[in-house]
Amino acid sequence: MNAGADIATTTVTMVDALNLALRDSMTEDENVVVFGEDVGVLGGVFRVTSGLTETFGKDRCFDMPIAEAGIMGVAIGMTALGLRPVVEMQFDAFGYPAMEQMFSHLAKLRNRTEGRWPVPIVVRVPYGGGIGAVEHHSDSSEAYFAQTPGLKVYTPATVGDAYTLLREAIAQDDPVIFFEPKRLYWEKAELPVPEAAEAVPGRAVIRREGEDATLITYGPSLSVCLAAAKAAAAEGYDVGVIDLRSVVPFDEGTAADALARTGRGIVVHESAGYCGVGAEITARLTELCFDILEAPIQRVTGRDIPYPPPHLEHHHLPSVSRILDALADIL
Amino acid sequence: MNAGADIATTTVTMVDALNLALRDSMTEDENVVVFGEDVGVLGGVFRVTSGLTETFGKDRCFDMPIAEAGIMGVAIGMTALGLRPVVEMQFDAFGYPAMEQMFSHLAKLRNRTEGRWPVPIVVRVPYGGGIGAVEHHSDSSEAYFAQTPGLKVYTPATVGDAYTLLREAIAQDDPVIFFEPKRLYWEKAELPVPEAAEAVPGRAVIRREGEDATLITYGPSLSVCLAAAKAAAAEGYDVGVIDLRSVVPFDEGTAADALARTGRGIVVHESAGYCGVGAEITARLTELCFDILEAPIQRVTGRDIPYPPPHLEHHHLPSVSRILDALADIL
Amino acid sequence: MNDRTETTLDGYWTPPTALTLVALRNGLRAMIIGRRLDRQASNLAKQGYLTVYPSSLGQEACQVAAAQALGPDDWLFPTYRDSVAMFTHRIDPVKVLTMLRGDWHCGFDPKAHRCAPHSTPLATHCAHAVGLAMASVKKGEKRVAMALCGDGATSEGDFHEALNIAAVFKAPVVFFVQHNGYAISTPSRRQFRAKSLADKAIGYGIRGEKVDGNDFVATISVLRDAVEHARNGFGPVLVEARTYRVSPHTNADDPDRYRNRSEAEPWLEHDPIARLTEYLTAQGRLARDTLRDIEDAAEELAADLRRRVMIPPEADPARLFAHVYADPPPHLQEQRIAVLSEEYVA
Amino acid sequence: MNDRTETTLDGYWTPPTALTLVALRNGLRAMIIGRRLDRQASNLAKQGYLTVYPSSLGQEACQVAAAQALGPDDWLFPTYRDSVAMFTHRIDPVKVLTMLRGDWHCGFDPKAHRCAPHSTPLATHCAHAVGLAMASVKKGEKRVAMALCGDGATSEGDFHEALNIAAVFKAPVVFFVQHNGYAISTPSRRQFRAKSLADKAIGYGIRGEKVDGNDFVATISVLRDAVEHARNGFGPVLVEARTYRVSPHTNADDPDRYRNRSEAEPWLEHDPIARLTEYLTAQGRLARDTLRDIEDAAEELAADLRRRVMIPPEADPARLFAHVYADPPPHLQEQRIAVLSEEYVA
Ligand SMILES: Cc1ncc(C[n+]2csc(CCOP(=O)(O)OP(=O)(O)O)c2C)c(N)n1
Numbered sequence A, B: 001m002n003a004g005a006d007i008a009t010t011t012v013t014m015v016d017a018l019n020l021a022l023r024d025s026m027t028e029d030e031n032v033v034v035f036g037e038d039v040g041v042l043g044g045v046f047r048v049t050s051g052l053t054e055t056f057g058k059d060r061c062f063d064m065p066i067a068e069a070g071i072m073g074v075a076i077g078m079t080a081l082g083l084r085p086v087v088e089m090q091f092d093a094f095g096y097p098a099m100e101q102m103f104s105h106l107a108k109l110r111n112r113t114e115g116r117w118p119v120p121i122v123v124r125v126p127y128g129g130g131i132g133a134v135e136h137h138s139d140s141s142e143a144y145f146a147q148t149p150g151l152k153v154y155t156p157a158t159v160g161d162a163y164t165l166l167r168e169a170i171a172q173d174d175p176v177i178f179f180e181p182k183r184l185y186w187e188k189a190e191l192p193v194p195e196a197a198e199a200v201p202g203r204a205v206i207r208r209e210g211e212d213a214t215l216i217t218y219g220p221s222l223s224v225c226l227a228a229a230k231a232a233a234a235e236g237y238d239v240g241v242i243d244l245r246s247v248v249p250f251d252e253g254t255a256a257d258a259l260a261r262t263g264r265g266i267v268v269h270e271s272a273g274y275c276g277v278g279a280e281i282t283a284r285l286t287e288l289c290f291d292i293l294e295a296p297i298q299r300v301t302g303r304d305i306p307y308p309p310p311h312l313e314h315h316h317l318p319s320v321s322r323i324l325d326a327l328a329d330i331l
Numbered sequence C, D: 001m002n003d004r005t006e007t008t009l010d011g012y013w014t015p016p017t018a019l020t021l022v023a024l025r026n027g028l029r030a031m032i033i034g035r036r037l038d039r040q041a042s043n044l045a046k047q048g049y050l051t052v053y054p055s056s057l058g059q060e061a062c063q064v065a066a067a068q069a070l071g072p073d074d075w076l077f078p079t080y081r082d083s084v085a086m087f088t089h090r091i092d093p094v095k096v097l098t099m100l101r102g103d104w105h106c107g108f109d110p111k112a113h114r115c116a117p118h119s120t121p122l123a124t125h126c127a128h129a130v131g132l133a134m135a136s137v138k139k140g141e142k143r144v145a146m147a148l149c150g151d152g153a154t155s156e157g158d159f160h161e162a163l164n165i166a167a168v169f170k171a172p173v174v175f176f177v178q179h180n181g182y183a184i185s186t187p188s189r190r191q192f193r194a195k196s197l198a199d200k201a202i203g204y205g206i207r208g209e210k211v212d213g214n215d216f217v218a219t220i221s222v223l224r225d226a227v228e229h230a231r232n233g234f235g236p237v238l239v240e241a242r243t244y245r246v247s248p249h250t251n252a253d254d255p256d257r258y259r260n261r262s263e264a265e266p267w268l269e270h271d272p273i274a275r276l277t278e279y280l281t282a283q284g285r286l287a288r289d290t291l292r293d294i295e296d297a298a299e300e301l302a303a304d305l306r307r308r309v310m311i312p313p314e315a316d317p318a319r320l321f322a323h324v325y326a327d328p329p330p331h332l333q334e335q336r337i338a339v340l341s342e343e344y345v346a
């Protein structure tokens, strides 16, 4: 079932790409194990782990009791004997019970033991809104993890990156909180999977070049930014878009280079703005580009409110019009 | 034992001031209850709740089993019948097990119920380092809470504010995460307590005027900033210091006014810098003062590492010399 | 720990305090109405009028008994699965469904109805029930809090902490576990290994009961006893009701991926509504007319529910900002103004 | 649940698999040495050479039995209180004390010693033990993991989740609770209401044992059985040892605020070292000389510990950055350079 290797081009969803990444990693390294709530025979509520139990057996992909802290703790313990667990938190907010395990152990164990006990764990977190889910099902908690030293934070915005970033997250020795934008799960792409493997984590990618202003974003907001850039083009503005791919590490070089050309930037993300990841990006890029900036870097983010109910979520989320408004302020 | 009312001037520590604030609030409103781990007959490991059980009875101040999520959940349930719990998390990192309760319920319940179920809870968190404590005992987690909509985040830097801010936190209807700088617990001040009640939360205070640059800080870092300002004065620089007192709400007006005069600012805090509170302050103030800034706002913060062991913590913490270095960069 | 399953799977358990005929008829009525509203809600979800709906089909005895075992000052702490309990607790069905419909998170006044919002984060509300119960004792009141949860939720640390704290403080709480065999796709044998969830009571030093959750008579009797035990200062009670989740986890779930349809058969044979109907009929206590009246009332309520849910809810963005804080910080006030002015523009 | 307290409080429990004389002498030796090192550590803390020290005075039977019940591939998951268990597990005392001394968080190689760093966040390491045990099974190994914790830690949700998961997977873990009567100032009656913590085993469907934790013979026998039970695929075991925390919580604690000194008396009469010494002496199995030899060895080790702890540890700031990540992000590399260059300046 190592499908990636011999298929030239195939149309897959992000769910498929993630599934394939898990399969390929599990095939390559028998220490990779996958577990969480309903990830076995059901294949996860989003089907990302579909068929893994069938292919690799119950030993390699299995259901756990509903105990997120316990799941995280078990994963940590397993690394002592060389396993490389990939765990799923069913929805973003349901990872909160595991925060003590993640902040006090996952993030710190390598450091505490001076590298003797690395914890190569990937925590997959379906995150964000825009899918009309009821309360507690649409949080975006990446900033909590981004500010925790010892953790890495990845988030793909494309089907290809979903594959590549997940593969890389599993392969490396640092713990990675892997944020999967739920509303992109069913996005499709033509994918010669192994060849798409150009995404280097920690390396942002320029999704659109632009001379007038730069949008800096990640995950679910990339498509909104691309749409905004297109709309701006119709109004005569040449707006570039940068996809960070990982929040930790943050590729400030790529972002700063783009900003240096345009002198104007907007950071866009879906999670709340106050003390969000956008604040860090803004502060760092301002420091790096202070003399070149023509206007203060703007932020277009989720509002500083609990995630709204489905009928109201569009008021919360960054939208093309909010980005255009912000562009109008600085252009 | 409502000691504050009739004492003219008395020398107290921050621990005493906090204890007095609890006493005065408990006397004034019988719905105020205090609980947590070892807060009863022991009076808390830092003695902040000393004597409360004796004075107010076991019904008003009591020990709980060691279950932080449960403690937080119990507090939330109590508010349905009008109680106003003040709970203690024994050390900052030991509040992590309660994060789901804090993020998914405490922060959201008023909003979910459209104001029908307010949750007037104060969570007291002894935080920060500098006291030579072993691992897991020196975290500063204010940014996690500052970025959670629905929560307020206070932190006193003086003995007087410890009293006033805690009183106000207990009196108001929003949940407040109240960060107490452990290393200031034994600071002393002359305190005509009720008269010192000038601290308005959400209102920053200028601790030192200065025309050349502005240090913006809170909690345990205030004294470091004041010392740095003094050292800078010796070198001929007139450096002002602003104490925010609360991170949510953030009094951007006071900070921006000061910055507008100096054109140069440094944000100083002890928690890790990456995605920390300083990023938000920097980003907002840059936006407000963009045209007036002579240099990018600098940040002097804890390093982005797990809190170090006692023998190495001084390399981590903001110090006078690090602040002076940052000043040298922008002056 | 008392086990009242054995005696009831094939017969009917005789309650220590006799249930009045009125109580049994009320139970039957609420079960029939509850099932009808539940079916209506499932349909509304399929048709897109609700975002999602977790049905409690087959669990009506538990749902109704939970609500009906409570006294007039007692509180209910339900989960997403417990809409029928909330209907029975006399909350307007439209307001119960608000969260699932997606116009707001909670549609009713929790204090007026003595009912917490549906809890989605599993087991977290168990501690809320304990807090309320402790506050009640402190205030010299005699309220009992009943926390509902599923078999899966018992694996969470929050469940344990709540039970233990309640035990230490002898808090008047009834923890009512509807053991319906599944947590989404995970069967209960992969959730815990004990013979019975009620066995956990021993480890907390509290009273534990196991009951046939498809037997209304047994379930309400056990719950009433539990409520009075708690109310009278004897401490919390853990009640496990063995039942079966006949429906998918929610309308979005596909149970064919993880269980055989035939598995449901014995449970359908023990359908709680059929059993109580049969019992009352056999005893000559249920006239055909009465049954038809109930069914008519159920139809009417279902039609009313459908009609009202189909009216598009108002979606005023001002609501988003109105109650985040009693006293909002300045940055939020700015955002509120921005959102509202966008509205005027649009 | 087996209760081995009653039989042992006044006598000595006869183990099912006879303990060899060597095992008993090893136990006594380790207890005497452990207590001496523990006292040395307490003194070093008072004198400021350690930041803090939580003594296990009076709990030596538990400490030593825990370590000595393990086989050569088994792992220990200790708390801050379990330094004596770690000494017995053959980790250099100076390295055990590194965390408490404050030069680094963990001073030894956990994998080489099959011992996790002391866990401070209560009960969190219980799940780590489960994970290790599950990995061992997956790898076809026969390792057992032993997680130590206190009575207070059993109130945490993490304790529950770990036991439940271990039960479901029949993971080879021994959860060993040293019930020493206190969690800092909180007596165990305010921590839980069950008659015995071992009763919790029933609710998890696993084996539970209660033992007199001041009786070395009983404790090591129960733990050995538990370890072999787990190793042989019968699932986890919960062992509660009833003992008493003779010392303050740590050297910084003042127990006079919350308990009467007289409370310790019956426990001091059941001192584990005195009991085993008496037992062996009464049986003619312990020569005066042997005892003196052990005591001499203990003195020597304590002196060595003192000497080595008093040498100021090196405090190289490069350590702060060396292992935060395998592959550090750029902002951290910058900080590393900044800190190191500050160093060169200073
Ligand atoms: C803390 C948390 N983790 C995970 C989930 C996702 N989730 C929702 S329902 C469910 C299964 C719950 O099963 P059970 O407690 O048996 O209740 P039932 O649905 O059977 O009524 C899960 C895992 C959640 N809501 N909260």
Ligand SMILES: Cc1ncc(C[n+]2csc(CCOP(=O)(O)OP(=O)(O)O)c2C)c(N)n1
Pocket (backbone or CB within 6 Å): B037, B066, B090, B094, B097, D081, D120, D121, D122, D149, D150, D151, D152, D153, D154, D180, D182, D183, D184, D245, D249
């Ligand atoms: C999660 C967490 N909460 C609180 C604490 C603070 N704390 C340290 S030791 C202790 C008491 C633990 O008592 P017990 O488990 O009985 O162990 P003992 O100290 O008696 O050996 C507490 C509350 C902690 N370390 N971790």
Ligand SMILES: [Mg+2]
Pocket (backbone or CB within 6 Å): C150, C151, C152, C178, C179, C180, C181, C182, C183, C184, C245
């Ligand atoms: Mg269930």
Ligand SMILES: [Mg+2]
Pocket (backbone or CB within 6 Å): D150, D151, D152, D178, D179, D180, D181, D182, D183, D184, D245
């Ligand atoms: Mg103890």
